[in-house]
Amino acid sequence: MNAFxxxxxxIILLCTSTTSCPQCNHLPLQRRKxxxxxxxxxxxxxxxxxxQCLREKMFFRFPKQVLxxxxxxxxxxxxxxxxxxxxxxxxKNLTLAAWDKxxxxxxxxxxxxxIEQLEACVIKKQTRYFWxxxxxxxxxxxxxxxxxxxxxxxxYSLCSWEISRAEMRRCLQLVDxxxxxxxx
Numbered sequence: 001m002n003a004f005x006x007x008x009x010x011i012i013l014l015c016t017s018t019t020s021c022p023q024c025n026h027l028p029l030q031r032r033k034x035x036x037x038x039x040x041x042x043x044x045x046x047x048x049x050x051x052q053c054l055r056e057k058m059f060f061r062f063p064k065q066v067l068x069x070x071x072x073x074x075x076x077x078x079x080x081x082x083x084x085x086x087x088x089x090x091x092k093n094l095t096l097a098a099w100d101k102x103x104x105x106x107x108x109x110x111x112x113x114x115i116e117q118l119e120a121c122v123i124k125k126q127t128r129y130f131w132x133x134x135x136x137x138x139x140x141x142x143x144x145x146x147x148x149x150x151x152x153x154x155x156y157s158l159c160s161w162e163i164s165r166a167e168m169r170r171c172l173q174l175v176d177x178x179x180x181x182x183x184x
Contacts, residue, residue, distance in 0.1 A: 066137075
């Protein structure tokens with residue numbers, strides 16, 4: 001490759017990194033809006049928690065320590081991972097969930113867009129920060145696996161979806177709390 005070709009590649013890389021940086025700098029504010037919007041859509045998707053599901057109440061223990069690392073970048077990667085898991089869960093067998101399909105679609109689209117934005121900003125730093133702490137990643141994976149297994153075990157029943165929806169709201173509240181701290 002000649003020098004002119006290398007200069008062109010360098011200019012392209014410089015332009016793409018410069019244009020993506022401002023977008024990444026505004027992510028905490030965007031993320032806060034997305035989390036708030038996601039919680040509102042979760043509420044809008046279904047009505048109040050059904051009384052018949054109170055007996056089946058399940059307790060999932062969210063690994064809060066994954067949102068407490070000292071580096072901001074590791075928290076961003078953890079949040080991206082959380083959004084991916086939530087997106088995965090809400091892309092499953094939803095036939096028995098009596099939810100507003102429009103709100104569900106908006107919820108899924110919002111999560112997907114946020115995942116895309118976070119991936120673009122965090123991908124380079126991913127191995128250096130959060131994934132170096134494999135234990136945290138495994139704790140998150142275990143938490144969401146428990147929810148997934150619960151849904152399968154209950155055959156994706158209405159109550160299992162309502163319990164999962166309530167748990168995802170609680171999870172998003174924890175993310176919102178951390179995002180507010182990141183903004184300060």
